[in-house]
Amino acid sequence: MNTEIMLMWAAVTAYTLSAILFVFGTVFKSDKVLNAGLWVALAGLVPHAVAIGIRWVAVGHGPYLGFYEVVSSYAFASVLALGLIAWMRPKLKIVGVLLMPVAVLMLGGAMLAPKSPLEITAKLASYWLTIHVAFAKLSYMSFIAAFALALLFLWRERRGEFKEDSMLSRLPSQAAVDDLAFRFIGVGFIFLSIMIVAGAIWANESWGRYWGWDPIETWSLISWIVYAGYLHVRLTLGWQGRKAAWYAAAALPIVLFTLIGVPVLYQSIHGAYLKGY
Amino acid sequence: MLLLLVGIWSFIGAIVPQGDAKTSAVAKWALANPVGESIAAIFSLHQAFSSPLFVAMILLLAASTMVCAWRRTKVAIHRSRLLREISDDDARQLAARPTFSVEVSAADVLEPAAAVSGAFRGMGLRVKERDGMVVAVSRPWAVFASPVFHWALFALILAIFAAQMTRSQGLMGVPVDDSRPLAAESYGLLDQGALYRFKRSPMAIRVDKINREYIIDAIDRGPAPTVSILRPDGSVAASQVVYPNNPMRYGSLMIHPGEIGLSPSFAIVSKEGKVGERLNLIVDVDETTASGTTAAEFTLGFPDPAEPVIRGSVTVPLNQLEVSSGSPRTADRRATFVLRPEGGAPVVAEKTLSVGEEIELPDGSKLRLLGVGNYARLSVVDDPSIPLVYALLVVALAAVSVAILGRQSLAVVAVRSDETGLRVVDVWFRDWRANKIRTEQAEEAVREALSVHATTNGDAE
Ligand code: HEM
Numbered sequence: 001m002n003t004e005i006m007l008m009w010a011a012v013t014a015y016t017l018s019a020i021l022f023v024f025g026t027v028f029k030s031d032k033v034l035n036a037g038l039w040v041a042l043a044g045l046v047p048h049a050v051a052i053g054i055r056w057v058a059v060g061h062g063p064y065l066g067f068y069e070v071v072s073s074y075a076f077a078s079v080l081a082l083g084l085i086a087w088m089r090p091k092l093k094i095v096g097v098l099l100m101p102v103a104v105l106m107l108g109g110a111m112l113a114p115k116s117p118l119e120i121t122a123k124l125a126s127y128w129l130t131i132h133v134a135f136a137k138l139s140y141m142s143f144i145a146a147f148a149l150a151l152l153f154l155w156r157e158r159r160g161e162f163k164e165d166s167m168l169s170r171l172p173s174q175a176a177v178d179d180l181a182f183r184f185i186g187v188g189f190i191f192l193s194i195m196i197v198a199g200a201i202w203a204n205e206s207w208g209r210y211w212g213w214d215p216i217e218t219w220s221l222i223s224w225i226v227y228a229g230y231l232h233v234r235l236t237l238g239w240q241g242r243k244a245a246w247y248a249a250a251a252l253p254i255v256l257f258t259l260i261g262v263p264v265l266y267q268s269i270h271g272a273y274l275k276g277y
Numbered sequence: 278m279l280l281l282l283v284g285i286w287s288f289i290g291a292i293v294p295q296g297d298a299k300t301s302a303v304a305k306w307a308l309a310n311p312v313g314e315s316i317a318a319i320f321s322l323h324q325a326f327s328s329p330l331f332v333a334m335i336l337l338l339a340a341s342t343m344v345c346a347w348r349r350t351k352v353a354i355h356r357s358r359l360l361r362e363i364s365d366d367d368a369r370q371l372a373a374r375p376t377f378s379v380e381v382s383a384a385d386v387l388e389p390a391a392a393v394s395g396a397f398r399g400m401g402l403r404v405k406e407r408d409g410m411v412v413a414v415s416r417p418w419a420v421f422a423s424p425v426f427h428w429a430l431f432a433l434i435l436a437i438f439a440a441q442m443t444r445s446q447g448l449m450g451v452p453v454d455d456s457r458p459l460a461a462e463s464y465g466l467l468d469q470g471a472l473y474r475f476k477r478s479p480m481a482i483r484v485d486k487i488n489r490e491y492i493i494d495a496i497d498r499g500p501a502p503t504v505s506i507l508r509p510d511g512s513v514a515a516s517q518v519v520y521p522n523n524p525m526r527y528g529s530l531m532i533h534p535g536e537i538g539l540s541p542s543f544a545i546v547s548k549e550g551k552v553g554e555r556l557n558l559i560v561d562v563d564e565t566t567a568s569g570t571t572a573a574e575f576t577l578g579f580p581d582p583a584e585p586v587i588r589g590s591v592t593v594p595l596n597q598l599e600v601s602s603g604s605p606r607t608a609d610r611r612a613t614f615v616l617r618p619e620g621g622a623p624v625v626a627e628k629t630l631s632v633g634e635e636i637e638l639p640d641g642s643k644l645r646l647l648g649v650g651n652y653a654r655l656s657v658v659d660d661p662s663i664p665l666v667y668a669l670l671v672v673a674l675a676a677v678s679v680a681i682l683g684r685q686s687l688a689v690v691a692v693r694s695d696e697t698g699l700r701v702v703d704v705w706f707r708d709w710r711a712n713k714i715r716t717e718q719a720e721e722a723v724r725e726a727l728s729v730h731a732t733t734n735g736d737a738e
Contacts, residue, residue: 122498126522179714186681193677197670206522208446208533208658210666211437231681240713 004058005115007051008072012107014044015079019100026097031170038086038093041079041100048076048107059117061124064133067113074144074259075106077137081145089180091171095148128202135195140259142188143227143252149181150248157242178241181248182234189227196220219258226251339434346427353420356709359687360417368410372691375703377720380695381727389702389727393690396726400719402686411690419683420709426676433669440662442470449482452540452557452652456483456507459530464657473659478509480527484653487537491520498523500537500604502653506530519655529661535654537604538562539570539593541612542650545577546635546643559652560593562603568613569595577616579640585618587625587638593649594629610649685709688719702727 021037024030052063052073063069078099086093156168156177171177199220200210211217230247233239239247359367381389390411394404397413404413447467449457457463459479483505491499498520505516506527519525525532538561545553558573566572572590579586592613599605614636616625626636630646637643686708695701704723708715 120496122496122521125494125496125498128522173717175713175717179711182711190674190678190681193674197674200670201667204531204663205524206533208524208531208656210663235710 004051004054007047007054008107008111011044011048011051012104012111014040014047015075015100015104015107018044018096019104022094022097022100026094034093034096037096037100038082041096041103042083045076045079045083048072048079052076055117059119061120062130062133064129065118065120065124066116068110068115070259071106071110071113073137074140075103075110077141078103078106078144081141081148084141085145085149085180089172089176092149092152092177092180094171095152098148098151099144123206126202126205128198128205132195132198132202135191135198136259139188139191139195140255142184142191143255146181146184146188146248147252149177149184150245153177153181153245154242154249157245174241178244181245185227185230185248189224189231192220192224192227196224216258216262219262223255223258226254335434335438339431339438342427342431342434346424346431349424349427353424356420356685356687357417360414360420360685363412363414363687363689365408365410368412368689369691371689371705372410372703374705375691376706376716377704377723379702379704379724379727381700381702389692389700390690392726393702393704393723396722397688397690397719400686400722401684402688409692411688413686413688413690415684415686419679420685422676422679422683426673426680429669429673429676433666433673436662436666436669440470440660440666442472443662444658444660445469445473445475446656446658446660448535448654449657450538450559450652450654451482451484451504452542452559453484453486453502453650455540455557455652456481456505459657459659465654480509480514480530481507482532482655482657483507484655485516487651487653488518491518500653502534502537502655504532504653504655529659529663531658531660531663533656533658535656536561538652538654539605539607539610540650540652541573541591541593541610542647543591543612543614543644544647545638546645548641552645555647557650557652558591560591562595562600562605564600566592568592569600572615576619577638577644579638579642581640584640585620585622587616587618589614589616589644591615607650612646612649614644614646616644683710684715686715686719690723 018037018041021033021040025033025035025037052069055069056062059065063073082093082096082099082103085095152171153174156171156174159168199217203212203217204210230244230251233247234244390406390409394406394411394413397404397411400413402413402415404411406412445467447464447469449464451457458481460475461467461469463482485503485505488499488501488503490497491501501518501520503516503518504525506514506525508514515525515527517525519532519534521534538559540557540559542555542557544555547553556575558575560570560573562569563571570593572592575589575591577587577589593605593610594613595605609631611629611631613627613629615627616636616638617623618625618639625639628636630636632646632648635643635645686706688707689705691703693701693703702723704719706716706719
């Protein structure tokens, strides 16, 4: 086993431990255990980051070519989203109980995938790639964070009398959770817009057209419309709280389908990031 | 609503394969989904993104974006007026129905207005004190971001729509050392916008050579053609190597590299031995044909009108290995000619020539193979709208960012004394972006500044 893979397994272990701590902390309503879960998760980011860095240097490009690299990077983004939420509102670290199991599943899946590197080809070599991919990851990270917050919101709604539940009642107000989810979607939407514009400019550089209704282009547009819809119902129709949370929760699967379903299901000039050429 | 429609349409367009009936994916899909196919036919779903219905939807979307932009503009003007120059009367009226009120005893704070001003400054608002009231506002221009974005989006839809009509885009095969004018007949495949016109005395595109290997930053970008753009008088206007992600730009022209194929060339040699004009044809490697390449067609006319015109075709025989490698060498190549007179008479000749060899023609002249070289297929786009589209994209991006991140808050604070002589701070607060949470934050900040923990007694608005 080489260093990269060893570090990756270290990250898998940390995330798994963290997921277990989060579940225990939530079930037994222990803030201490939740805190431990958070710190173990953040500690797992270190070997994970180093492993990504090692591979970056070895294959000569960032983590965006092939299932292993892409899914691992989104597991990283999910844990980072947890860190971000916990940093903004420490009590909301409880979303780790949703995010960490997902991160474990993703990273585990990535570990099972073939790891042979895909080369940067002449077709890919452009600085627009960097911009395009970086903003794709930033926007997905924001949407994942919003999704987790929306689920937390709905969970607390379900509990109805959450005022009596010592754990959930000590969290920031529902309005604050709702607002944070909204802000994540807001910045995620900006990142998504930049990603699509950078993609379009790149498509023009690379293929001579900025928009060609390629499946991934169509689906990105659909994702964009979905989140534009969220912002509209929120800012013009005044949707807040439960309705907005349901919307945010339903939106993420569509976006994930764009990311993972489209390249798998369609024969697209754009599927290289999961399947290779 | 319309956004939703376009979304659903795109969704259908993404599910139903796109393209002509000839496209294999479309044909397969039609067989597998006979019911779907009849629906698809009615709504021309295989061309979902150019069907009249979709165009109509986009136009509707543009119209509704415009209406929306117009409404946003009016709202923004109204808000910015409030933020910039709310009148004393209006301010007083707002403060009369406070969002929340806080009672302060003299002992707590001497100057409640100043304390509240500080609280709002801390929230990033600009504070004006006047006539016993405090007015705190966010930056007024932020309210214009939303209309600017919607107008930019509207302009973008129109610009892209117009661009479809004023652009041309196509594939053009250009043999090495040869040139093709920028005219419709030069393209093998051309998509010409309804309003696009080729120039009368066009520029031309020449391929000077093909760089088999072209390594930059340790990545092979080849085979990469060196392309020149010629002015109508034949002088070179620009010249460069084109490779992926490094297209050639000249004015509104953009040239991308495509595949490389073979180019057999021949000339007619007269009975007197005079060699005529060199003709370069283009053929592609094609594993489905017997020879291994597609056939290039040509016609030969003769000075004597009695001689029938001859239709010819030429292929370049390749071996299995060359076909699978896709880029055969050009040295020592031969070409197979098939010549048949127009009108169904028997074949004049079917012969494979080496370079320099000839076929005798009915009138005594000869067809001589001059060589087999390469040609480069170039994607040639002429689209003058690109700078406009990019500019609109940048404006839209900047505006949407400010629209989402910018604050839009207004607070009016008045201090009064109630019947018992207690001072009461009335705060009317509104945030047009995240009202609930910011109101909570504002109340928290105000209470902290006044260091009191009295109960809220106003909950208006
Ligand atoms: C959810 C949406 C999208 C994601 C996640 C995404 C992600 C990526 C990734 C990871 C790559 C690099 C590897 C590859 O070739 O596939 C890439 C390449 C590229 N993307 Fe996107 N992209 C998205 C949408 C778009 C859109 C909307 C456009 C254009 C309008 C676009 C244009 C391009 C271009 C031109 C390339 C270069 C691909 C090549 O030359 O093979 N992308 N994208």
